Amino acid sequence: MTWQQIAADKKKAQLDAVPKDWLLNEADLPKQIDVSSCAHSSPLLSPLDLEITESSVSVLLGNLASAKWSSLQVTTSFSKRAVLAQQLTNCLTEIFIDRALARAKELDEHLKKTGSVVGPLHGLPVSLKDQISIQGLDSTIGYVGWIGKPATENAAIVDILEELGAVFYVKTNIPQTLMWLETFNHIFGRTTNPHNRTLTCGGSSGGEAALIAFKGSPLGVGSDVGGSVRVPAAFCGTYGFRPSYHRIPYRGCANSLQGQDSIPSVLGPFSNTLDGLTIFMKAVLSKRPWLKDPLVVRKSWDEDAYSLVEHGGPGAKLCYAIMWDDGFVKPDPTVRRGLEITKKALEAAGHEVIDWKPHKQAEIGLTTLKIWASASEEDGATVAALTGEPLVGSMDPEADIWQKRPMMAGPLSAYQLWQVQKAKRDLREEYLDHWARTVKETSTGRPVDAIISPVAPYAAPPHGKSGNIFYTIWCNLLDYPSVVVPVGAKVDPVLDAKQPRTEFYTEFDKQNYEKYDPALYENAPLSIQVVGRTMEDEALLAMTKIVDDALQATAL
Structure with a gap:
């Protein structure tokens, strides 16, 4: 059987797994580029479905624990919205879903019988990036050669989340190999951005971000080795968290570059509110x-x-430093405006x-790429050879599928x-000292508490146009743990008009301009x-809440 037929059969099996009465006719599907609010006009969702799926994680957990909403109802509501998201963004x-509904019924029966919840995530639907293994299901990470090889056991994070009371119902799309800032593979195709389907959702956790942004999931888990949580979170306007190395268990996940331990990939949460990220971290860590x-x-x-005892204590004045650019590629006016909005809100x-003085940002990026490239081409080719499928060489929809991917190192x-x-x-030692020296520039008597920076030098670009990961x-x-926060604004052609420039840091800077x-x-x-700084995950979440609260206060 050809790789094309294997992929087509898998895609058909995916479609067959969707309840037939949840599928809309092609003629009934919205045609506009912005589908982010299409759930409100969909016949698939009731007013209760909308109320449930637009509630924060903390509200959902409170209503589940009090039995105001059953897990069966909440799981059904999010499942329907996820299926709608699939039809609109892939x-x-x-x-x-059948497996999820059975689990939800068990949780409801437990609560009714005992009067207590299974755990702090009792009854909450949680979506997972495709690579996170669930026993009995594939984790292809976009490789045709890994179709039909279901996981024989759960990833550690799956076992923990189940112990906490979570309900799993869908896994989300990724790029082949995971090592892309966009989301496309030969099995499931391309995922689009719900805010504008001509734009990329980012990658590699692109399906997760698109689903969360569409409110088809209240809490999701992705992974990040170079920006794979943060870039899609930023492009889709959700919250996303990259924790420090080895805080969240990665054991049992499918992955590329296995054995590359110098720069570990980490699992991190997505949500539409910051509380979802904090609830996830507290709950997972409670399970040792x-x-x-x-x-x-x-x-x-x-x-x-989390109470910021090392940052002046609760209510203390903090000092944030903004990295306006990295000295390699200056961000577009859209990105600059997001930083300016944040600065005004905090002040x-x-x-x-x-201002943050960048330190060897390009050297840091190039060093990372050299580590990845030391064996990544052989790694991908080994798996692709299982079926003869081509390795994706470009995310451009018009590109030849056999195009070879350009490598910045060998x-x-x-x-x-x-x-x-x-x-x-x-470089890690130098940056530690660089940060410590900022004590001379602050009025708090401490070094800078946290850095605020762009996530990319651009907002979500058209498909095939995302390539800069240095931010x-x-x-x-x-x-460094880092949290993506939407600033509550979108690109404005007037406010974000192109500004004249004649000097450029690099040729990449000029091309971006x-x-x-x-x-x-x-x-x-x-x-x-x-x-934040290494292992300051809890403090960073608290400092991010201060940023988020300030942004929301200025938006009122």
């Missing part, structure tokens, strides 16, 4: 995940850190905001790789990321 891979994954650090949720809330000997890893260590990848090499046209980014959300 964001799903595995769909297993180091007992299920030997790489997880033995570090429980730190309430003192209005009484906090100090200074294979390395073990000794050469050691030298790059040594350079990585040196996220620095956090992966340095192991020349291709900028605000009309191409119609309706794209504006987002920023808040960055």
Whole structure:
């Protein structure tokens, strides 16, 4: 059987897994590019379905625990909205709603019989990026060669979330190999951005971000080795969190570059409200995940850190530093405006905001790419050879599927790789000292509390046009936790008009400037990321809440 037929059969099986009365006729599907609010006019969703799916995680959990809403009802509502999201954005891979409804019924019966919840996530639907293994289901990560090879056991995070009371119902689309900032593969196709379907949703957790943005899931889990949670979260206007290395268990997940341990991929949550990210972290850490994954650090949720005891304590004035650009590629006016909105909001809330001096950002990015490229071509080719499918060489919809992917580095000997890893260590040490020296620039008596930076030098671009990862990848090499926050605005052709420039940092900077046209980014959300130091996950979530609260206060 050809790889094309294997892929087609898998896609047909996916369609067959959807309840037939939830599928809309082609003629009834919306045709506009912005489908983010189409649920409100869909015959598929009742007023109760809409109320449930537009509630925050904390509200959902409260109503589930009190039995105001049954898990069966909540799971059904999100399942219907997820299926609608699939029909409009193509964001799903595995769909297993019957299995989810059976689990929801069991949870409802437990609550009725005992009067208590199974755990802090009792009855909550949770979506998962395709690579997160669930026993009995495929985790293809976009490889045709991994079709029909279901997981024999759950990933550690799946076991933990189930113990906490979560209900799984869908897995979400990814790019082949995962190592892309967009989402397309030969099995499930291309996922689009619900705010503008001519724009990318980002990647590699692109299906997750598109589903969350459409409100087809209240809480999702993605992964991030170079920006794969944060880029799609920013492009789709959701919240997303990249935790520090080894806080959340990764054991049992399918992946590319297995054995590349110098810059580990990490799992992190998505949600439409910040509380979802914090609830996820507290709940998972409560289950002592180091007992299920030997790489997880033995570090429980730190309430003192969340209370900002090392940052002046609750209610203290904080100092945020804004990285306006990285000295390599200057962001578009859209991105600059998102940073300016954030600065004004924080200053209005009484906090100090200074400029961040970037430090070797390009060198950090290039060092990361060298580590990835040391064996990534062989890694991908080995799996693709199972069926003869081509490795995706471009995310451009018009590109030849056999086009070879351009690499910014090549294979390395073990000794050469050691030298790059040594350079990585040196960069981490330098950045630690660079951050510590900011104590001389703040009025708080402390170094900068957190950095605010772009997520990319552009808002969500058209398909095939996302390639700059230097605004996220620095956090992966340095192991800085970071949270993406939507600023509550979208691209505006007037406010974000192109500004004249004659000097450029690099040829990449010039190319980015020349291709900028605000009309191409119609309706794209504006987002920023808040960055903390290694293992300051709890403090970062608290400092991000201050940013989020300030943005929402200025929006009123």
